[in-house]
Amino acid sequence: MRTGHAAVAARGDHGFDIGVPANPSASKEILMTTNESAAAPSDTPREAQFPSPEVIGRLAVSNSGFVFDPVSGASFSVNVSGLAVLRAIQAGATDMGAIVHSLGAEFEAAPAVLQRDVMEFAGRLREAFR
Amino acid sequence: MKRRSVTVAVTGMNARPDNPGPGLAVARCLKESRHLDARVLGLSYDALDPGLYLPQWSDESHLMPYPSAGEETYMARLAGLHEASGFDVLLPCLDSELPTLSRLVPWLDELGVATMLPTAEQIRLRSKDRLNELADEAKIDCPETKSVFREDFFADAAGEGFDYPLVVKGLFYDAKIVHTQDEAVVAFRRIAGEWGLPVLVQKFAAGEEINLTGIGDGEGRLVGAVMMKKRALTDKGKAWAGISIHDEALLGAARRLVAATRWRGPLEVEVMRGTDGRFSLIEINPRFPAWIYLSVGVGQNLPETLVRLALGEKVAEPPPAPAGILFIRYAQEVIVPLSDFEAVVTTGGLYA
Known part of the structure; x- marks a missing residue:
């Protein structure tokens, strides 16, 4: 069980930034404050809008978190939690509940925190594939 | 062997x-x-x-x-x-x-x-001032292009339906994106001085540029295809680094272009892929691109294939080029x- 890294982040490698602060310490700070600013738990998880299954499915995702899109030629890296989300949706998880459940087995964080981070990650991915 | x-x-x-x-x-x-x-x-x-x-x-x-x-x-x-x-x-x-x-x-x-080599007619068909006709035939979008002989065109470009930004291009080489009349006139003079008249003005197509190189066998078939996305550019917009990609839609477009023209010889197809995934044909070059060594990197030595075809050999379709192979140039x-x-x-x- 991993702890303290519930927030999901992704970072481009060559001028291809998906929205993580350039300063690593700033990134770390966001991760650390995540628990404090968590939204109140909700019984009904909101659905995350990821890029289309076709786009997600074609991504080559390595164990290091390096991600390559063979159609656009874009590449970026994600952290361990981002990797877990990508793996989950590539494996067919389609709704927020399933994704959060999958993450919950690997990360020690409240479901609401995981849900919020997944929403944010989905937004960054959508931005990357706009 | x-x-x-x-x-x-x-x-x-x-x-x-x-x-x-x-x-x-x-x-x-x-x-x-x-x-x-x-x-x-x-x-x-x-x-x-x-x-x-x-x-x-x-x-x-x-x-x-x-x-x-x-x-x-x-x-x-x-x-x-x-x-x-x-x-x-x-x-x-x-x-x-x-x-x-x-x-x-x-x-x-x-x-x-x-x-x-492509025939004279094929070269005319792909010429930058006739690209729209060819794109229509191959059912590919193409930004409208106009041949311009006088710089005062830019004073009222909008009146002719050409709103800024525009792309000012030479007949053979060179292209400059311009955002104002002043920039357009400067580009027109420089390109006309270097490559002669007419200078071509093309509506700007937003998106990311991707390129394909291959060989037309002269009978309508595309032999080999290497697709590439530029990852770093020189000041002139040429690839300094790039990565092989595989895009079925681009491959299909290139096949239609080759079939429509019965292209003979090497070619490079340059397209812009918009955020909606649609292609705009920007240019067809009747030769291999400078990044052709990537074809060796992905297991399709296209110059070798071309020479074998020129010598009359039967050449089997090479295996698809894998995506994710980079090239990075260096100067020495x-x-x-x-x-x-x-x-x-x-x-x-x-x-x-």
């Missing part, structure tokens, strides 16, 4: 870092061929072109007169080189050579020189003894 011996004359051996010609990369591909034991004659137009002085890729190097010197002068030089050095295949790599050389194909045939210096430079300047050639 026994490799077939062949001598190939390759033009465009310049390698300016900001805008390299394809010749040196083509020669390198041929030298690394698994099917051909290639002897390369590097042909160039400037005594300072580095490809003239790189014996690992150019066994013999020769200066050529510019095609603009006239067909007779050009033919006399080619005939002289053929007599002295005996090349089997001519593989031109510069746009500006193609109109002349496509006319000379029957003469080259008589000389015993094989080629794999060639050390040239004064005697070599002298030989090129005074005799027009350098023999290994």
Whole structure:
């Protein structure tokens, strides 16, 4: 069980930034404050809008978190939690509940925190594939 | 495997870092061929072109007169080189050579020189001022393009439906994105001065540029295809780094273009992919691109394939090129003894 890294982040490698602060310490700070600013738990998880299954499915995702899109030629890296989300949706998880459940087995964080981070990650991915 | 011996004359051996010609990369591909034991004659137009002085890729190097010197002068030089050095295949790599050389194909045939070149009509079809017609035929979007002879067009470009930003392009080379009338006039003057009139004005297509290179077999089939997304650019917008990709839609578009034109020879298709995934055809170049060495990197040595086709060999469709292979250019210096430079300047050639 991993702890303290519930927030999901992704970072481009060559001028291809998906929205993580350039300063690593700033990134770390966001991760650390995540628990404090968590939204109140909700019984009904909101659905995350990821890029289309076709786009997600074609991504080559390595164990290091390096991600390559063979159609656009874009590449970026994600952290361990981002990797877990990508793996989950590539494996067919389609709704927020399933994704959060999958993450919950690997990360020690409240479901609401995981849900919020997944929403944010989905937004960054959508931005990357706009 | 026994490799077939062949001598190939390759033009465009310049390698300016900001805008390299394809010749040196083509020669390198041929030298690394698994099917051909290639002897390369590097042909160039400037005594300072580095490809003239790189014996690992150019066994013999020769200066050529510019095609603009006239067909007779050009033919006399080619005939002289053929007599002295005996090349089997001519593989031109510069746009500006193609109109002349496509006319000379029957003469080259008589000389015993094989080629794999687009016809004059095919070259006209892909010319930048007629690209819209070809795009229509192949059912690909293409930003509207207009031939412009006078700079006062830009005073009321919007009135003609050409809102800024626009792309100002030379007939053979060069393109500049302009956002104002002033920028447009500056680009028009510079490009007209370098490449002559008309200058082409194209509506700007937003998106990301992706490119494909392959070979038309002259009967409507695309042989081989390497697709690439630029990852780093020179100041002139040329690829300094790139990565192979695989896009079925782009491949389909290229196949339709080749089928529509029955293209013969190498080509590079440049498209913009919009955020909605639709393509806009920007340009078709009737030659290999400077990044052609990537074709070796992905297991499709396209210059080798072209030479084999030119020699009449049956060539099987190469396996699909894998995505995710990068190339990164670098610049380095060639050390040239004064005697070599002298030989090129005074005799027009350098023999290994």
